[in-house]
Amino acid sequence: MSYFLSYFCNFILKHKINNLSVEPQLKTHLEPEDFYINSQGKMVLTEKYLLKRGYCCGNACKHCPYGHENVIQ
16 A cells, blocks of 8 residues: 555544545535436536526536626636
8 A cells, every 4th residue: 555545544544534535515505406317418507596596607508697797708
């Protein structure tokens, strides 16, 4: 086992970290009415959720209520 992996495992055990995630955590909880799955199987966020989130993320969301202000052209 590499030094880094050994260190990381020991860190987790020492601090009892149970809920590690590589993905960033959303600041608001997703409810069933906040999204739908389109015909390609992708999750699409609704305008209601995007307003609740409070800012344009820059990903050119289909229902962006902020006019895609942070989307790089």
